[in-house]
Amino acid sequence: MRILCSLFIALLLFSCGNEDAADEWKPLDLMKYNVPVVIAAPDSAKVSATNLSGIMQDVTIKSPEDRYSVQVLASRASSNDMAKLKSEQLDLVRDNRYFESVVREEAQGFVFQNKIDTLSLYGFRYIIYQGDQEFVFQNAFDGTFSLEEVEAMYAAVKQ
DSSP: OHHHHHHHHHHHHHHHTTTOHHHHHHSEOGGTTTTTEEEETTTTOEEEEEEETEEEEOOOOOOOOGGGEEEEEEEEEEEOOHHHHHHHHHHHHHHSTTTTEEEEEETTTEEEEEETEEEEEEEEEEEEEEEEEEEEEESSSSSSOOHHHHHHHHHHHHH
């Protein structure tokens, strides 16, 4: 019984010391990058924006020391149906040969797992439809992230 109580207390202490990083991050307004959305990001985050042939806006927010790397792709929406927009993103993710599973799915987004041999890699997509624009938030492809890191970034971009 003592061992069970000790394990419970250790687990409780570990979970209390592991606050959600997204709760500590500050609001970051992306309006000056033509993305009318506020997300949470570390103070040290650097933002870069690229216009891809006038068709798509690519905004990347990075803070390597905080394990934070979010990419926003803004373009004219192919539909005003949120279910269809999310389905298109799910199809893109599922087409990856390393796709393993959808970890969590919500109305506007999802967290997924890719697996290469025994290595599990996680990612997310979160979609916002505004006016005639589609904003797809995803982890940037410049690193590998744990499920906990991806969940924190996903929480940071959710509206």
